[in-house]
Amino acid sequence: MILDVARVRSGYPALAEGFVHFDGAGGTQPAEPVIAAIAGAMRTAVSNRGTAHEPSRRSGEIVDAARSAVADLVGGDPGGVVFGPSATALTYLVARTLAPAWGPGDEVVVSRLDHDANVRPWVQAAETAGATVRWADVDLATGELPVAQYQDLIGPRTRLVAVTAASNAIGTMPSVRDIADLAHAAGAYVYVDGVHATAHRPTDVAALGADFYVTSAYKWSGPHYAAAIAEPAVWEPLRPAKLIPSPPNVPDRFEYGTLSFELLAGITAAVDYLAGLAGAEGDRRARVLASMAAATDHEDRLLDRLLAGLAAIDGVTVCPAGADRCPTVSFRVAGQTPAETARTLGEQGICVSHGDYYAVEYFEAAGLRASGGAARASLYHYNTADEVDRLVQALGRIST
Template sequence: MPFDIARTRAAYPALTEGFAHFDGAGGTQTPQSVIDAVSGAMGTALGNRTPAFAPGRRSLELVDAARAAVADLLGAAPRGVVLGPSATALTYTLARTLGETWRPGDEVVVSRLDHDANVRPWVQAALAAGATVRWAEFDPATGELPAGQYAELVGERTRLVAVTAGSNAVGTMPDVAAIAKTAHAAGALVCVDGVHSVPHGPTDLASTGADFLVTSAYKWSGPHLAAMVADPARWESLRPAKLIPSSDAVPDRFEAGTPSFPLLAGVAAAVDHLAGLDPTATGDRRERVRAGLAAAQAYEESLFDRLLAGLADNPAVTVYGSAARRCPTVSFRLAGWSPAGLAAALGEARLCLSSGDYYAYEYFRAMGLRETGGAVRASVYHYNTADEVDRLLSELHTLARRRETMGR
């Protein structure tokens, strides 16, 4: 059945303000069910985790429920779900932990397509260990990250390959499974940044080939928390820096300090929201999440095709990237406008788009765009509409004519 956009939008109270949110790649709006879960937990007696009394047991239950929800989202085991404040923080924890085992002459492979959160932690850990960093390059014309180059980049001294499953700048979805196969053949581990890919379609940890996969809940309608998943046995083999009295169990040993229990309630509610995107879906939550995200993906792709066609029809627009497989995200420039100025002008029209480099530092530096302001990014999410796409395209034509007139 067709994706019920009216039903979906009704779940998000913020959408009644009338803004068109094309900034989902930087963070999505929040459904009422998530708001209710967070506020409900905050209004309930909670204690630090302990089985000794009911408020402490509630906190234990909230942690377990969040792990189970993320496991259902990603096809992981609940014991393999490490929770944390952000994808950046979790990646730094992993990089420091693995980096302690690296030696001079070891190698790590990173990509210039990635968000800096899946680049800089590995570069810095390699520097501290005296290891060598090798770079995978993207095609500047298409934004593709050719998987074939990894055969030359990965060798017997490679300890880790870090790669994105979806570029937050131009949407490219590399062949992560092929890259992981090459890495594993050499005995290397693979860390996949799923922050931008997970919101836009079903994800299965095993199918990606990732040893570690990280995601951020606020990119898929949840609160500002993140999770990194792996096989529990993989976590068992690692010894992160931690406080002596804190739990040494897996996955707890990777989680420093006391978590935000109300926000964890929001994580579980956000996964439930995704599981309800297709009201005809049946089965357990994992099956319903996959169905819901598949339905949303098909809807988003139809909107994105409309957006790309409209951008191509505007001679003042320069679009960056044209990968064959991509998330519904595009970066572009409008002739005569700086990226920041264009984003501000669109904001005046109640159209929310990001500008700059969005932490895709290596991409914009390689393209020679970072020094002049980067680009403007439009990211489609499952609450956007065709009318909103048309509003954006119309406003871009208006702004192009305005600048052309001013230049005469």
């Protein structure tokens, strides 16, 4: 299916301001139905969850609808969708819940390709438990995360393997399933950071082999709220620290305090919006898959155009990325810090990111962090070929 980009763009009010948004990896603009759903939930009588009166029943319906929506987005079970304020907070929650079962001699495997939110919680939890941290390295020449190294990293004492589904720094999408198969053969959990990947590819957590999968709605047109997804049977034996009167059941016992009902309404609206991107038919899961496939095709064409344009500019160096990748490109302009490049582009209304974007280990390994990391252009399905050309032309001017 072909994406009608003009129609898609009309659904994002912020785009009317005229800025070119290549900062989707740091957060996309929200779709109009998301804004309306959040406002609608706040204008309607909603109480804390319960059954005594209509406003309390409404909040329960909002929560249930959001769990079903996220499950349709990633191919999970609604009963295994846990909400929280951010992917970082949810990962810390899972790490602190799992770590008491670890001890000296146990091992945790993390990667230098990952956002620090899928590194530091595990490193710190392992340190507290006395477990050993083992590191998977990036091939800096290719941008790949080689699977072969995991055969040596994973062993009988491995308790968890944390890996990203897509790098928020360079876009590389590792072979998560192959890594997961090795981890499962050793009896280890697999925790997958899907924050960057979910926005750019059709997602199936079971196909990935993820025991836990975390995603943030503001990376896919929604509000600033996150979800961790696992099968209910995976959550069931885990006992997080909790208040005595808070719900004991799964998934509620992993959610601290009162959920943000208005943001959950926005999450449901965001998934519904994504499901309608390509005008596909069928149930919501089928429409999501078709729409995300169409978005992927569009974004990949833009990525090819961007990479070709950057390759033609003397003085622009692109960080290598793997063969399977998201439409995210980090680069540097000779004679400029990444901050200077981003600021110059920003003065022309072109929004890119700069720094290490919390991909600390990657930029340390690449020797770039101390000098400012890189500038990053992250494409999304509302971007256009004309916008890509505008970025390339601007970089051509400032690199001379």
